Amino acid sequence: MPRTYSYSADFDQETEMLFRDAKFLGEGHNGIVYELPENKAVKIFQEKKCCKEEGEILKRVGSSSYFPKLHKMGDYYIVRDKVDGIRLDHYIKKHGFGYEISLNLYELFKEFKRLKFTKLDARCRDLYITDDNKIMVIDPKQCFSKKVTYPRHLMKGLHKLEVLESFIEDIRIIDIKIAKEWEKKINHYLENKKLI
Known part of the structure; x- marks a missing residue:
């Protein structure tokens, strides 16, 4: 649901020209996103600090296929590849949950470790499934500053969708050690929050 913030960004000339044909995509806590021509997207932020943080993360993970490529960054906006998918x-909710998604999520968290993230987590709403069943991260936050040792938000989201047990069962097949660790941590978290 759109919020009532007002946004302003001092675009460079190229982005200004592209923005003339922009289409609204969505709005989150930190900013508003528009689709641009040339398969790009622009995110306009409320705060300079949030813009800098997200832009710096996208720069650092530029070699990873799990993140959209950063094209440019201003004080209050970033231009990056548009992420297609759901x-x-x-x-x-639409297609159900299966082993392939679990495997792709496991590989994503291996990539987080490779990239030396301190936050090994992502929310369901920040992950997109592309047409070829690849996972993309659209809104990386606090990846190098917050410490989370397992995918807590993700698993909490899967719990709400009633597919957490299926996910854990798949991870047991893929990596029993990780499955035991994640299951123990999420069960402790859910019990403490009275969510189970």
Whole structure:
């Protein structure tokens, strides 16, 4: 649901020209996103700090196929590749949940470790499933500053969607050690929050 913030960004000339044909995509806590021509998207932020943080993360993970490529960054905006696909939670509601998604999520978290993230987590709403069943991260936050040792938000989201047990069962097949660790941590978290 759109919020009532007002946004302003001092675009460079090229982005200004592209923005003339922009289409609204969505709005989150930190900013508003528009589709641009040339398969790009622009995110306009409320705060300079949030813009800088997200832009710097996208720069650092530029070699990873799990993140959109950053094209340019201003004080209050970033231009990056547009991510096509369906939000993970919406995808699960429409198409169900299977082993391939679990495997792709496991590989994503291996990539987070490779990239030396301190936050090994992502929300369902920040993950998109592309047409070829690849996972893309659209809104990386606090990846190098917050410490989370397992995919807590993701698993909490899967719990709400009633597919957490299926996910854990798949991870047991893929990596029993990780499955035991994640299951123990998420069960402790859910019990403490009285969510089970």
